[in-house]
Amino acid sequence: MDTHSRQMAQLEEQCRQAGKKLTPIRQQVLQLMLQHPQPQSAYEILQAYQSRYNPKAQPMTVYRALNFLEEIDAVHRLASTRQYVVCDHLGREHTHHGFTQFLLCDRCGGLQEVEMEQAVWQKLLAEAAIYHFTPNASAIEIHGVCGQCQNPA
Amino acid sequence: MDTHSRQMAQLEEQCRQAGKKLTPIRQQVLQLMLQHPQPQSAYEILQAYQSRYNPKAQPMTVYRALNFLEEIDAVHRLASTRQYVVCDHLGREHTHHGFTQFLLCDRCGGLQEVEMEQAVWQKLLAEAAIYHFTPNASAIEIHGVCGQCQNPA
DNA sequence: GAAAAAATGTTATGTTATAACATTATTTTG
DNA sequence: CAAAATAATGTTATAACATAACATTTTTTC
Ligand SMILES: [Zn+2]
Ligand SMILES: [Zn+2]
Ligand SMILES: [Zn+2]
Ligand SMILES: [Zn+2]
Numbered sequence: 001m002d003t004h005s006r007q008m009a010q011l012e013e014q015c016r017q018a019g020k021k022l023t024p025i026r027q028q029v030l031q032l033m034l035q036h037p038q039p040q041s042a043y044e045i046l047q048a049y050q051s052r053y054n055p056k057a058q059p060m061t062v063y064r065a066l067n068f069l070e071e072i073d074a075v076h077r078l079a080s081t082r083q084y085v086v087c088d089h090l091g092r093e094h095t096h097h098g099f100t101q102f103l104l105c106d107r108c109g110g111l112q113e114v115e116m117e118q119a120v121w122q123k124l125l126a127e128a129a130i131y132h133f134t135p136n137a138s139a140i141e142i143h144g145v146c147g148q149c150q151n152p153a
Numbered sequence: 154m155d156t157h158s159r160q161m162a163q164l165e166e167q168c169r170q171a172g173k174k175l176t177p178i179r180q181q182v183l184q185l186m187l188q189h190p191q192p193q194s195a196y197e198i199l200q201a202y203q204s205r206y207n208p209k210a211q212p213m214t215v216y217r218a219l220n221f222l223e224e225i226d227a228v229h230r231l232a233s234t235r236q237y238v239v240c241d242h243l244g245r246e247h248t249h250h251g252f253t254q255f256l257l258c259d260r261c262g263g264l265q266e267v268e269m270e271q272a273v274w275q276k277l278l279a280e281a282a283i284y285h286f287t288p289n290a291s292a293i294e295i296h297g298v299c300g301q302c303q304n305p306a
Numbered sequence: 307g308a309a310a311a312a313a314t315g316t317t318a319t320g321t322t323a324t325a326a327c328a329t330t331a332t333t334t335t336g
Numbered sequence: 337c338a339a340a341a342t343a344a345t346g347t348t349a350t351a352a353c354a355t356a357a358c359a360t361t362t363t364t365t366c
Contacts, residue, residue: 021363023313043352058316063354079294080232082353101277103286112284120280123273124254124295131265132300133256140293141232142277147285174332176344196321211347216323235322 004034007091014072028053029065030074030086039083039104039111042066078102078111080141088113099124100139105146112146157187160244167225181206182218183227183239192236192257192264195219231255231264233294241266252277253292258299265299 001009011030015022032048033040040048046062054061066084069075073096075086081104089095099121103112128135154162164183168175185201186193193201199215207214219237222228226249228239234257242248252274256265281288 021312025314041353056315059354060316061314064314101280103281103284103288105286106289112286114280114284117276117280120273120276123270123276127254127267127270127273128256128295128297131256131267132303133258133265133295133297134303135256135295135297136259137296140295142281142286142288142293143290144281144286144288150285150287174343178345194322209346212323213347214345217345 003091004031007034007086010091011069011072011074014074018072020068020072025061026065026068029062030069033069033075033084033086037086038109039078039081039085041083045084076100076102076113076139078104078141080104080143085111085113096138098138102139102141103146104141104143105149106143107145107149110146110148116140156244157184160187160239163244164222164225164227167227171225173221173225178214179218179221182215183222186228186237186239190239191262192231192234192238194236198237229253229255229266229292231257231294233257233296238264238266249291251291255292255294256299257294257296258302259296260298260302263299263301269293 008027008030011027012022029045029049032045032052036048042059042062045066046057046059049057049062066075066077070077070084073087074090075084077084087096097115098118099116101114101116103114105111125135161180161183164180165175182198182202185198185205189201195212195215198219199210199212202210202215219228219230223230223237226240227243228237230237240249250268251271252269254267254269256267258264278288
């Protein structure tokens with residue numbers, strides 16, 4: 001079983017667990033995203049969808065699918081760049097625990113999804129608690145330059 | 154000397170240090186922001202500018218001023234909400250060192266700007282370094298609920 | 307099979323941000 | 337000082353991102 005099939009299988013599983021339906025549109029949108037590991041904007045995904053599945057598709061179609069996929073934790077939305085990307089955990093064994101660090105490369109547009117060390121996010125929580133602040137989102141986005149772009153072979 | 158005056162004075166100082174000019178528009182935009190401690194969108198600031206200074210002002214006018222003020226570290230742009238806010242350090246003695254944590258309340262829209270503990274951001278950097286990633290931005294945004302909104306008196 | 311719920315289609319609009327070029331103001335320099 | 341260069345602002349247009357509102361279709365429930 002190849003990687004994409006495994007990811008699709010887990011998408012089905014996550015839908016089942018959430019009691020939601022995996023409709024063709026939703027599956028197609030994820031399919032397109034799987035073929036494009038770099039984060040993409042909703043309108044880029046819309047263009048791909050129009051090319052491949054339905055030239056008459058409208059923004060709402062893609063936004064609905066993306067919102068759905070995000071709800072069931074199959075994809076993430078990157079707030080700082082307004083892009084969407086498949087969750088790195090999809091099709092693997094482990095799942096999200098604690099905080100996530102998104103490392104966004106400003107040169108190549110690439111993304112690395114990293115599980116934050118527990119000690120670190122506990123400190124972040126502790127620091128927030130000083131101000132009686134309770135985080136509900138569990139991800140931070142850090143911009144910079146990735147290894148590839150710093151040391152081009 | 155009241156708080157706003159102190160902040161304005163430091164704005165002048167930071168312009169001088171950066172070798173940039175503090176023009177009326179730039180000063181007026183900061184003035185408006187000082188009167189509104191909550192983060193605001195560029196278009197909200199534009200509306201205020203139109204009401205108070207020039208009904209014919211266009212988006213570019215405000216965006217240019219905001220970009221300038223951000224360059225000289227007088228204001229911050231919050232990537233996740235696309236809002237602008239005066240830097241908490243303006244008019245105080247200390248300045249930015251290391252990383253900043255923005256605590257954004259999803260209920261009231263309020264913001265707390267926090268200096269991240271050195272131990273924490275060093276760990277963040279170390280974790281990024283594992284992936285040969287070099288951060289260049291130095292702020293993270295954490296969404297949640299602030300103390301006020303959790304414990305309404 | 308009728309009623310309710312979920313998903314999709316469709317049109318319109320709201321929101322955020324920049325491109326491109328003209329004009330004006332300020333600074334530099336000969 | 338006057339010409340040239342630079343910086344700032346004015347102005348128009350448009351790109352890019354996202355949702356509201358309502359109609360229609362599909363699926364589920366009873
Ligand atoms: Zn993930
Ligand atoms: Zn890169
Ligand atoms: Zn600040
Ligand atoms: Zn609050």
